Amino acid sequence: MVNYGNTEGEVIFIVRQERLDDAKRERLIEAAIEEFAERGFDAASYNRIIEKSGLSKGSVYYYFENKDSLIATVLDEVCKRFQEVFKSLDLPTAKDEYWSVAWEYHERVIMFLSENPVVAQVMYRISKEDARAANGGSLCGAHRRLVGFMDDLLIRGRELGAVRSDLPIEVLQRVMHAAGEALSSEIVGAYPDTDKDLWRAKFERFMVTMHDLSKRMLTPEEVV
Amino acid sequence: MVNYGNTEGEVIFIVRQERLDDAKRERLIEAAIEEFAERGFDAASYNRIIEKSGLSKGSVYYYFENKDSLIATVLDEVCKRFQEVFKSLDLPTAKDEYWSVAWEYHERVIMFLSENPVVAQVMYRISKEDARAANGGSLCGAHRRLVGFMDDLLIRGRELGAVRSDLPIEVLQRVMHAAGEALSSEIVGAYPDTDKDLWRAKFERFMVTMHDLSKRMLTPEEVV
DNA sequence: ATTCGGTTTGACCGAGCGGTCGAACTATAT
DNA sequence: ATATAGTTCGACCGCTCGGTCAAACCGAAT
Secondary structure (H helix, E strand, O other), X not given: OOOOOOOOOOHHHHHHHHHOOHHHHHHHHHHHHHHHHHHHHHHOOHHHHHHHHOOOHHHHXXXXXXXXXXXXXXXXXXXXXXXXXXXXXXXXXXXXXXHHXXXXXHHHHHHHHHHOHHHHHHHHHHHHHOOOOOOHHHXXXXXXXXXXXXXXXXXXXXXXXXXXXXXXXXXXHHHHHHHHHHHHOOOOOOOOXXXXXXXXXXXXXXXXXXXXXXXXXXXXXXXX | OOOOOOOOOOHHHHHHHHHOOHHHHHHHHHHHHHHHHHXXXXXXXXHHHHXXXXXXXXXHHHHOOOHHHHHHHHHHHHXXXXXXXXXXXXXXXXXXXXXXXXXXXXXXXXXXXXXXXXXXXXXXXXXXXXXXXXXXXXXXXXXXXXXXXXXXXXXXHHHOOOOOOOOOHHHHHHHHHXXXXXXXXXXXXXXXXXXXXXXXXXXXXXXXXXXXXXXXXXXXXXXX
16 A cells, blocks of 8 residues: 655654654644644644644654644544455455445445544545645545545446446546535534434435435446 | 625725725735635635735725625625526426526536636635635525525426435535536636637536436436 | 763744734815 | 815734744663
8 A cells, every 4th residue: 555645754753753652642643633623734733733732842843844744644544544444345246246335335434434523524624625735745645545445346346337337437436425425414423413313314314315326326327 | 685794894894895996896806816716715815815906905904894804705706706607597497498407507507617717716615615614604605605596496306396306405406516516627627728629528528427417316216 | 970862841933814003195175 | 275084005913823943851871
């Protein structure tokens, strides 16, 4: 797996980070995730992150060259956590397996996002700020890692004849991603909000809708 | 038409703005549109806008109470320009008219966005920064105005039986908007890029794809 | 007891931010 | 010619930003 723009800086910082106490590292990264979730990467305040982490300014700058370096580290962390979700999910090997794997994928995604609302918000920020210039490199790479499984799934689906071939994978990817975001907005971030049954109902409605839309959008042209 | 959070400030500024020279007003607004397009509303620099407009700081603050006030004015301006596009487009009155009107809508949208790339970028920023808190009011209102026609079209479509009724209009709206954005990304902003025929081809491909996806997503469940 | 590399600290830096304000300018009425 | 109201101007304000740095601290080796 390529390491997109992560920690490309001076070697000295890599050495130092290895020696960094785990507890401190976690406090810093958690503070950063919260800040990025709340404000996005651009508007995030490095000062505020440092303050929230409880470390001193000097210490943080001792381990991380600058704001971008910390961003890269956090992006890597977020990607790792998300990718972990699909480690045990195999791509379909036959056409009639496709939609059940897709269902499982959507289910795992939505559960992960619901159980990790703050991380979810960061992922949301990644796809929103993706296009911009400054952190473009890291963000773009992170975005690619996040949609990696979906990409592979679409490619496999096309090979198996379960997914239309008249549109580029990238277009399908974008539309699916956009639809998923639009649909999941009212479910993610409202996890066990007082009423667990209500959430479960919302969740199941989302799954049905997402599955329905996926099939409609992706099914090969000759079938419709 | 409701005036969403626009120029709610002191009366004195309204009076002054009425007396403001048209040429100066346009220079300022155009500078602001460019800045907002490039950086978004949050990251936009009021100082930079003022500098670009050629006016002095004191003058601008004489006519606009603050940054938010100028943002509200620009939002209003952008909404007006976009809404102008549909003034001569009527909602369908029969089921078999629906898809031709939808086609016409998509065509006009994409033409407007292509011919006004900077304004398009601002509209893009509106929908991206929509969720956030600070300017939430104005941005949210502007967003509603921008998707107003699509909303009406969907509602009418449902009344005519051309659009599915099993999902809330708001969900359909979001998915359509997201799909449109995902699909149009490679065409908007690349208007007459050296090769006019190439762009025309891209445009026609977009129209076909958008229409296909719209039909797939919106068609009532019993038909599929 | 001293030295020394790794680590921690917070005062400090220049830049840019949104916003203020008193002085100067201008045009019209008297 | 003078008074008055509308307008223009840019120096200046307090604040936060990302980032620097000399001094202090600490624990292990000598």
